[in-house]
Amino acid sequence: MVVFRYNGRSIEGAIKKGTIDAVSKAQAIQKLREMKINPREVEESKSILHKELSLGSKVKNQDFVIYVRQFATLIRAGVSIVESTRILADQTKSKPLKKALNSVEEDVRTGLTFSDAAAKYPNVFPGVFVNMIRAGEATGNLDNSLDRLAMSLEKQYAIKKKVQSTMTYPVILLILTFGVAGFLMLTVVPQFVDMFDDMGAELPTITKVVMAMSEFLQTSWYIIIIAIVLAVTIFMYLFKNNEKFNFGVYYAIMRMPVFGQLVQKSSIARVTRTLSSLFSSSVPILQALTIVEKVSGNPVIGKVLNEAKRSLEKGSTLTAPLQESWIFPPLVTQMTLIGEQTGSLDYMLEKVATFYEEEVDRTVDTLKSLIEPLMILFLAFIVGGIVMAIMIPMFSLYEQI
Numbered sequence: 001m002v003v004f005r006y007n008g009r010s011i012e013g014a015i016k017k018g019t020i021d022a023v024s025k026a027q028a029i030q031k032l033r034e035m036k037i038n039p040r041e042v043e044e045s046k047s048i049l050h051k052e053l054s055l056g057s058k059v060k061n062q063d064f065v066i067y068v069r070q071f072a073t074l075i076r077a078g079v080s081i082v083e084s085t086r087i088l089a090d091q092t093k094s095k096p097l098k099k100a101l102n103s104v105e106e107d108v109r110t111g112l113t114f115s116d117a118a119a120k121y122p123n124v125f126p127g128v129f130v131n132m133i134r135a136g137e138a139t140g141n142l143d144n145s146l147d148r149l150a151m152s153l154e155k156q157y158a159i160k161k162k163v164q165s166t167m168t169y170p171v172i173l174l175i176l177t178f179g180v181a182g183f184l185m186l187t188v189v190p191q192f193v194d195m196f197d198d199m200g201a202e203l204p205t206i207t208k209v210v211m212a213m214s215e216f217l218q219t220s221w222y223i224i225i226i227a228i229v230l231a232v233t234i235f236m237y238l239f240k241n242n243e244k245f246n247f248g249v250y251y252a253i254m255r256m257p258v259f260g261q262l263v264q265k266s267s268i269a270r271v272t273r274t275l276s277s278l279f280s281s282s283v284p285i286l287q288a289l290t291i292v293e294k295v296s297g298n299p300v301i302g303k304v305l306n307e308a309k310r311s312l313e314k315g316s317t318l319t320a321p322l323q324e325s326w327i328f329p330p331l332v333t334q335m336t337l338i339g340e341q342t343g344s345l346d347y348m349l350e351k352v353a354t355f356y357e358e359e360v361d362r363t364v365d366t367l368k369s370l371i372e373p374l375m376i377l378f379l380a381f382i383v384g385g386i387v388m389a390i391m392i393p394m395f396s397l398y399e400q401i
Contacts, residue, residue, distance in 0.1 A: 004028040008039040027106055058123050061160070063094040065153045068129070072146035081114050081142075100124040113137055127291045128274055135281040145281045152277045155353075156270050159360050163266060166364045166371070173375040177382050182217070184386045189214040192390050203393050210389035247299045254300055254327070258370075262363045265356050267298045268332060271305070273353035279346035286312060301327055318345075331355070 074084040089101035107117035115134035118125040136145030238245040278288035307321040339348030
């Protein structure tokens with residue numbers, strides 16, 4: 001929404017000045033007339049007090065998934081696109097989505113199609129959404145397109161949250177481990193260092209190592225913090241701005257023994273589910289591959305999809321580039337080949353997506369059962385090692401006494 005300053009007269013002839021929120025100047029004038037004010041001047045406010053403060057222009061995944069499902073339900077119930085957009089704009093708590101929907105409603109009222117109006121806001125409406133809406137408008141099956149899209153987004157969101165929940169526990173436990181270790185190194189170990197020095201006892205290697213680490217942390221803790229901050233900053237900068245580095249990170253992750261398989265399976269499920277939805281909505285295959293390449297979120301898979309698109313442009317098959325890549329297992333390539341030969345590619349890809357979504361669930365459950373005891377052992381090893389480094393020389397001193 002934009003804030004407009006206005007100057008006009010009421011029907012009684014009184015001068016009226018103030019501000020009003022609207023998507024456009026035309027809507028602001030319309031609102032003023034509904035308020036029985038005849039506007040003379042309507043201009044966008046330049047005051048910083050009227051600028052909407054926002055932490056970002058993108059919509060949260062959860063908010064967008066809820067919006068698509070509600071949109072599909074309203075359209076299925078026979079509510080018009082304009083009315084559905086107005087209702088959802090009023091209901092959503094996402095400021096970027098609300099602002100975009102208000103603008104889309106205004107554009108649709110002027111005769112623009114919903115897909116073209118939504119395409120103006122790529123940060124809010126992804127390419128897969130716009131193209132499936134456009135295909136639904138062209139075929140007259142907008143409700144079916146929205147249902148398929150909503151189901152696809154819900155499944156992708158469920159997988160994403162499941163993976164995130166699996167990684168939350170080890171990350172928290174890892175932070176806790178280093179926190180406890182740092183506390184012991186900075187507060188407990190230094191007290192025993194002075195005692196051991198006074199006694200002049202011969203210390204075991206593990207104690208010497210722990211004492212040296214404790215001394216380094218006490219004198220150079222700021223160096224460690226600076227190094228960590230600098231390393232994270234450089235990594236994030238390269239990850240966002242260097243395509244080769246970004247590709248290398250994803251490649252390394254997908255080559256990891258267990259976690260890499262989880263990322264690979266979840267990416268395959270997302271790509272095949274999205275492709276199936278696009279094909280079911282009659283989106284052309286080359287356009288569908290271009291969309292999925294952008295929304296896959298994985299440059300390693302995106303590269304293979306780009307090769308598949310080039311293969312199709314040259315008159316070859318979609319399956320050939322997939323078979324040459326290690327990313328897509330034989331199940332994916334065989335099902336894709338059958339789909340191409342029988343003309344049921346959308347159905348086959350949907351079955352592949354369902355299979356790998358179930359595989360992700362099983363892999364996540366397995367990881368949970370493995371990660372928890374491993375992280376507990378890691379905590380015991382770190383903290384227990386520090387405690388042993390202190391207790392071993394203490395026992396030796398007691399034996400001597």
